Amino acid sequence: MKISRRDIIMRAIQFSEYGSPEVLQLVDVDAPSPGKGELKIKTLATGVNPADFKWRGGLFQQVMPLQLPHIVGYDVAGVVSEVGEDVTDFRVGDRVTASVQRGYAEFVTTPASFCAKVPDDLEIAEAAALPCAALTGVQLIEDGLRPTPGQTVLITGAVGSVGRFAVHAALSLGVRVVAAVRPSQFDEVRAMGVDTIIDLGSGTAGDLSFDHVADTVGGPAVAGLCKNLVPGGSILTVATTPVNPEGLAATPTFFGFHPDGERLAALIRDVVSGKVSMPVARRLPLTDAAEAHRLAEAGGLGGKVILIL
């Protein structure tokens, strides 16, 4: 088989120093090869997550310094271009989405167990929006808080990418959701099937009480709302802005997501059947990664930013 130059050298976006979006550079680097149990994916779309600009900006450099230069990107969707040894569930040509490392690149490799097939009726950019945020939202509820039917869970940032999948998971379990969002987001969260909605910025939840809190925002206003947690409940947060534990019935605890291809496949089925959605707000070419970071970091978009290759 003829190997083209593009199969060996690929375009990618990397940074060589921490800093503002301008540190992102388009470069040619070696394309990866799949190891045992891995897929090589030709990337067609890669999702921008808050983690991308937080790593780039150096937020984690004291606790987890990166080896620079570094290619960011944790979500891709594309087509399987090569299948590693021992992979039985995927074939070359399959449309897939996956949790990855170094996603801002023409090719990625990742364990097949982190991948899910993308049906023809789901657009590839929409598929690239899902893995990290959707899995985080669902795992936060199902694995982290584990509420029982009839309990009440406060979900902050409920129309955000993580928050909307936390709402989906909670409602699916028969849990009563109180959503804390901006006033401009009340209608959207109501349309998701939530009827008790509070202004997150007010920092007060009146006479409402919560059995658990699923936080995706963090900060003092969330700490104010958490004062209404009943004793015995849990506060889990995925946010990097801390929630002050003073005066709360439980200590806010950080929750981290893990890649899971089977669960991702189930979430894709829920998206395709209209049970939950992940809006795509902007699509930009890979070469506009810096602008994509500026937009995502500014917030207020109402959906994901996706880089198209």
Ligand SMILES: NC(=O)c1ccc[n+]([C@@H]2O[C@H](COP(=O)([O-])OP(=O)(O)OC[C@H]3O[C@@H](n4cnc5c(N)ncnc54)[C@H](OP(=O)(O)O)[C@@H]3O)[C@@H](O)[C@H]2O)c1
């Ligand atoms: N621990 C993990 O494994 C993990 C995984 C994924 C994400 N995360 C973290 O989870 C957080 C949310 O991620 P995401 O992908 O859901 O981001 P996102 O799509 O931008 O959603 C964030 C939501 O929170 C809202 N929000 C932000 N600040 C607010 C405030 N002060 N008051 C009211 N609403 C506010 C945003 O509204 P606007 O757009 O109007 O600002 C948006 O609706 C980020 O900190 C991210 O780093 C952690």
